[in-house]
Structure formats: structure tokens, C-alpha cells
Amino acid sequence: xxxxxxxxxxxxxxxxxxxxxxxxxxxxxxxxxxxxxxxxxxxxxxxxxxxxxxxxxxxxxxxxxxxxxxxxxxxxxxxxxxxxxxxxxxxxxxxxxxx
Amino acid sequence: xxxxxxxxxxxxxxxxxxxxxxxxxxxxxxxxxxxxxxxxxxxxxxxxxxxxxxxxxxxxxxxxxxxxxxxxxxxxxxxxxxxxxxxxxxxxxxxxxxxxxxxxxxxxxxxxxxxxxxxxxxxxxxxxxxxxxxxxxxxxxxxxxxxxxxxxxxxxxxxxxxxxxxxxxxxxxxxxxxxxxxxxxxxxxxxxxxxxxxxxxxxxxxxxxxxxxxxxxxxxxxxxxxxxxxxxxxxxxxxxxxxxxxxxxxxxxxxxxxxxxxxxxxxxxxxxxxxxxxxxxxxxxxxxxxxxxxxxxxxxxxxxxxxxxxxxxxxxxxxxxxxxxxxxxxxxxxxxxxxxxxxxxxxxxxxxxxxxxxxxxxxxxxxxxxxxxxxxxxxxxxxxxxxxxxxxxxxxxxxxxxxxxxxxxxxxxxxxxxxxxxxxxxxxxxxxxxxxxxxxxxxxxxxxxxxxxxxxxxxxxxxxxxxxxxxxxxxxxxxxxxxxxxxxxxxxxxxxxxxxxxxxxxxxx
Numbered sequence: 137x138x139x140x141x142x143x144x145x146x147x148x149x150x151x152x153x154x155x156x157x158x159x160x161x162x163x164x165x166x167x168x169x170x171x172x173x174x175x176x177x178x179x180x181x182x183x184x185x186x187x188x189x190x191x192x193x194x195x196x197x198x199x200x201x202x203x204x205x206x207x208x209x210x211x212x213x214x215x216x217x218x219x220x221x222x223x224x225x226x227x228x229x230x231x232x233x234x235x
Numbered sequence: 236x237x238x239x240x241x242x243x244x245x246x247x248x249x250x251x252x253x254x255x256x257x258x259x260x261x262x263x264x265x266x267x268x269x270x271x272x273x274x275x276x277x278x279x280x281x282x283x284x285x286x287x288x289x290x291x292x293x294x295x296x297x298x299x300x301x302x303x304x305x306x307x308x309x310x311x312x313x314x315x316x317x318x319x320x321x322x323x324x325x326x327x328x329x330x331x332x333x334x335x336x337x338x339x340x341x342x343x344x345x346x347x348x349x350x351x352x353x354x355x356x357x358x359x360x361x362x363x364x365x366x367x368x369x370x371x372x373x374x375x376x377x378x379x380x381x382x383x384x385x386x387x388x389x390x391x392x393x394x395x396x397x398x399x400x401x402x403x404x405x406x407x408x409x410x411x412x413x414x415x416x417x418x419x420x421x422x423x424x425x426x427x428x429x430x431x432x433x434x435x436x437x438x439x440x441x442x443x444x445x446x447x448x449x450x451x452x453x454x455x456x457x458x459x460x461x462x463x464x465x466x467x468x469x470x471x472x473x474x475x476x477x478x479x480x481x482x483x484x485x486x487x488x489x490x491x492x493x494x495x496x497x498x499x500x501x502x503x504x505x506x507x508x509x510x511x512x513x514x515x516x517x518x519x520x521x522x523x524x525x526x527x528x529x530x531x532x533x534x535x536x537x538x539x540x541x542x543x544x545x546x547x548x549x550x551x552x553x554x555x556x557x558x559x560x561x562x563x564x565x566x567x568x569x570x571x572x573x574x575x576x577x578x579x580x581x582x583x584x585x586x587x588x589x590x591x592x593x594x595x596x597x598x599x600x601x602x603x604x605x606x607x608x609x610x611x612x613x614x615x616x617x618x619x620x621x622x623x624x625x626x627x628x629x630x631x632x633x634x635x636x637x638x639x640x641x642x643x644x645x646x647x648x649x650x651x652x653x654x655x656x657x658x659x660x661x662x663x664x665x666x667x668x669x670x671x672x673x674x675x676x677x678x679x680x681x682x683x684x685x686x687x688x689x690x691x692x693x694x695x696x697x698x699x700x701x702x703x704x705x706x707x708x709x710x711x712x713x714x715x716x717x718x719x720x721x722x723x724x725x726x727x728x729x730x731x732x733x734x735x736x737x738x739x740x741x742x743x744x
Contacts, residue, residue, distance in 0.1 A: 172313070173313050174314040177286070199247065200288040
């Protein structure tokens with residue numbers, strides 16, 4: 137269950153602009169959504185294989201080249217779909233947990 | 236002293252202690268093993284190695300050039316156990332929500348858009364009835380085909396049935412008890428959908444693109460066909476225009492003897508002056524060129540989708556040309572129209588006869604050829620013959636009136652149109668119509684003539700015959716007036732009309 141949400145979060149982060157994995161990790165860690173970094177990479181690859189994300193290489197002065205990920209058109213439409221699902225989910229949970 | 240090994244992680248070189256290398260190597264091997272069934276495993280490992288390189292680079296300082304075991308441990312801790320992130324399900328997260336706090340809810344009818352083909356009415360109904368949706372759809376299709384009210388019913392249901400929006404509503408729709416367990420499974424379903432849907436979504440997008448490109452292809456085919464059609468139309472018009480303008484063919488069926496007239500020749504018979512004729516010709520040329528050009532351009536644009544400023548400028552050029560052409564034609568038309576503005580009529584008493592029978596013999600000398608054969612076909616109104624600088628028109632109108640005295644009175648009555656009354660009268664006077672009297676027989680032609688310089692101005696000839704009481708009129712030996720009772724049911728009118736065609740045929744009304 138959490139993985140689906142992680143994917144949603146990754147897409148949301150990338151919807152704000154392109155980023156390389158360390159930046160995505162940073163954002164996820166700050167939100168306390170990620171315990172171990174390794175979780176991210178299979179997700180990124182899967183999203184990329186599903187054509188929701190694309191990437192480009194960029195040389196870095198301070199280390200190895202960086203893979204900058206960016207959300208694709210398909211990714212954006214999927215994200216807006218997810219937004220709706222998420223809102224529904226939230227409402228559903230709230231309707232049950234409020235009482 | 237420790238042995239160091241040179242390695243590179245995705246192109247970044249590192250010096251690493253042997254023990255640290257072992258640790259790192261084990262980790263990556265384990266990761267590879269776990270990911271072996273995963274699509275894009277190499278890429279994941281590449282990403283992980285990149286991250287490692289990044290973390291190592293951060294750790295290394297000018298004074299510390301070799302990767303040590305502690306550093307590797309640290310990095311591996313950050314990255315996490317391959318077993319954890321390599322596998323899909325995080326079982327450790329699972330907690331038991333088994334305390335059932337059941338909330339039995341009333342089942343409600345919702346539209347199920349997740350399983351919809353159109354509006355999800357059938358799917359929702361199937362949920363409500365707990366039937367198979369295919370069965371419901373089959374019934375529905377039968378209703379539409381045989382009942383006729385199926386279609387409106389569908390739209391009514393579509394409008395009045397709410398859509399199941401929230402997870403809660405979706406459970407209500409399916410009639411599942413709403414409790415934490417079912418809610419959780421619904422939510423897990425949703426989460427799973429997020430995971431799985433991404434692939435479906437991608438495919439869906441591709442399919443949509445497929446449909447779109449299919450439509451595009453269809454549109455393309457139509458536009459090419461349309462383009463070919465306009466090109467062909469333009470070319471046909473072009474050839475026609477060339478033939479008409481340069482060949483000046485005789486195509487107007489204007490002459491009684493079956494000969495034809497060219498547009499230019501016909502124009503000179505109607506148009507006031509040679510200048511008008513030029514205007515008309517240029518007007519036609521401009522209009523034709525612009526229409527043909529626009530057709531061609533439309534065709535080319537439809538077939539080859541390219542944009543060019545030349546096309547745009549020539550488009551405006553052609554439109555301008557068309558405007559000029561139309562203006563020229565309208566000017567000529569207006570001027571010619573003005574030449575028809577006023578009607579002039581003259582009449583002249585020809586004969587007065589004291590007789591009971593008046594014979595009218597019409598002879599169409601022009602249709603008699605040298606061998607004495609007579610043209611049988613009707614010389615239709617409006618047919619023109621030009622000879623010796625005179626225009627020949629055929630067909631004479633006859634009007635019968637009651638005589639005020641006991642005599643036959645025969646008048647001829649000429650009409651013509653002109654720019655003003657005087658000109659119209661002059662043109663009417665120019666009309667030459669031959670009649671001769673021989674005893675009680677009037678010999679007349681079925682045609683009349685006027686000078687070519689007068690132009691065609693609706694010149695017409697009418698014979699007005701005033702018939703005394705008991706008087707009879709015979710045309711070519713046949714009694715035509717008064718009409719026989721059985722021929723005309725109504726009583727004979729005060730005035731009656733007849734028309735002698737070019738070939739001498741008599742029509743009355």
C-alpha cells in the first residue's frame with residue numbers, strides 16, 4: 137500500500153520540476169516517507185519503463201554524472217488521475233475515522 | 236597495512252580496501268539476485284551504483300582517499316537491505332485490522348464508472364442486482380433494438396443515477412458491509428490500482444494515441460481525396476476557360492438553322508459598346524483565373540500540408556483578382572441592364588377589311604431552303620440569326636380584340652427596350668415586319684428584323700386583330716378564332732392571345 141503512495145509522491149515531486157535521485161530522496165526523507173534509499177530505485181525504473189518518467193544525463197562537478205528525471209505527458213495525466221483517487225481515498229478514510 | 240583495490244562505480248574511479256570491497260561486492264550480488272526477475276534490473280543497479288558513487292564522493296576528503304569498511308557499511312545502511320526494497324510487499328508493515336467494526340449499509344444504486352462502457356449505468360445496475368454485467372448489457376441492447384425506449388431510458392438513468400465517487404459509495408454500490416476490513420481492502424485495491432494502473436494507463440494512452448492517429452489518417456485520406464477533387468475541378472474549369480476564351484467557340488444555340496454562336500459574338504449583340512465587351516471578357520478572365528487558382532491552391536494545400544508565405548500572398552492576390560473580375564462583370568451587367576430600363580411601344584393600323592373571314596397566311600421564308608424543304612422543328616423564341624447587318628428574330632404574337640364596328644382592323648404593335656424612352660421608341664420603329672394584303676388574306680412572315688446596331692433589346696412584334704361580331708379568323712386555312720366551344724370550356728374572353736412560332740405553328744391561350 138505504501139508503495140503506491142510512494143509512486144504518487146515521486147510523480148508529485150517531479151511534477152514540480154526535474155530532479156535527480158538524491159533530490160527526490162531528500163524530499164521523501166524530509167517528509168518521512170522513506171526509510172531506506174534503495175526503495176526508490178526500483179520505483180524510478182518501473183515508472184520510467186511505464187513511460188511515466190523520462191530522464192537525461194547531466195555531468196556533475198562534484199561527483200558522478202547525474203540522471204535527471206522528469207515527468208512525461210503520460211505521467212502528468214496519470215498523476216492527475218492519482219490526485220483524484222487520493223482525494224477519494226482521503227475522504228473515505230476521514231468519513232470512517234471521524235465519527 | 237591494508238590492501239586496496241581500484242574499482243569504478245559507473246565511471247567514477249575509487250580506491251577501496253579489500254574487506255570493504257568484499258562487502259560492497261556481496262551487496263551488489265545480492266541485489267542482482269533479488270532483482271533478477273525484475274524488468275530493468277540493470278538500470279536499477281546502475282542507479283544504485285550511481286548513488287553509491289555519489290555518497291562515497293561525499294565521504295572522501297582530501298586527506299581520506301580510500302574507501303574503508305565503515306564507510307561502505309554506512310552507505311549500505313542508507314541504501315537499505317536489498318531484501319527489503321527489492322521485493323514488492325512490505326510484510327512487516329502489515330498490522331491486523333481484524334477487529335470488525337461492522338456497519339451494515341443499505342445498498343444503493345450508483346453508476347459504476349470504473350467498469351463503464353458509456354456511463355456505467357449497466358455496470359452499476361449489475362452491482363445493485365448482483366448480476367453479471369454482460370447479462371444486463373445484453374438485455375439493454377435487446378431493449379434498444381426491439382423496445383425503442385431502451386435508449387432514452389439509458390440517458391434518463393445516466394442523468395438521475397449518481398456516480399459512485401468515494402470508496403464508501405463504492406462499497407455501498409456493491410452492497411459490502413462497510414467496516415475497517417472492507418474499507419482497508421478497498422483502499423488496498425486502490426493502492427494496487429495505482430501500482431498496476433500505471434501500466435494500464437500507459438497502454439491506454441498509447442491506445443488513445445492509436446485512435447487519434449487512426450482518425451488523423453482518415454482525415455488525411457479525406458483531405459487528399461478532397462484535394463484531388465478540387466485540383467481536377469480546377470483543371471476542368473481551366474481547360475474550359477482556355478477553350479472559351481481563345482477558341483471562341485460557337486456554343487450558344489442561338490440560330491434557327493442549328494448553327495451556334497460564340498460568346499463574344501453573342502456579347503456584341505447585347506452589350507452596348509465594344510468597351511463593354513472588353514469589360515465582360517476581362518471580368519470573365521479575372522473571375523475564371525481566380526476561381527481556378529483558388530481551387531488549385533485549395534487542392535495543393537489539402538494534399539501537401541505545407542505552409543508558405545507565397546501561398547498566402549497568392550491567396551490574397553487571387554481574392555483581389557476575383558473582386559476585380561466580379562466588379563467588372565457587375566459593371567457590365569449594370570450598364571447592360573440600364574440599356575433595358577425603359578420600354579417603348581409603337582403601333583400602326585395596317586388594314587381595315589370588310590369581310591366575315593380573315594385569312595392569315597404565315598410563311599417562314601427563312602426556314603425554306605433552296606431545295607424547297609421546310610424546317611419542321613419549332614424555331615424557339617430567342618433564337619437569333621444575323622444576316623446583312625440585321626438581326627432576325629422569330630415568332631409573332633397575335634392578340635384578338637372585339638371590333639367596335641363591323642370591320643376587321645389589323646394593327647401591328649412593336650415594342651423594344653432602351654436606356655430612355657426615346658431610344659426605346661427608336662428601336663421599336665427600326666423593327667421591320669412584312670405584311671401584305673391580298674383580298675381578305677394577309678400574308679405575313681414569322682420573323683422580323685432590326686439593325687445589329689440596335690442590339691438585342693427585347694424587341695417584340697405583335698399583331699392586334701380586331702374581329703367584328705360573327706367574324707372568323709383563319710390561320711393557314713384553319714379557323715382559330717373564335718375558339719370552338721369544346722376546345723375551351725370557358726366562354727370566349729374579350730381578348731385572346733396566340734403565338735406564331737418561327738415554323739408557322741400556332742399556339743393560343
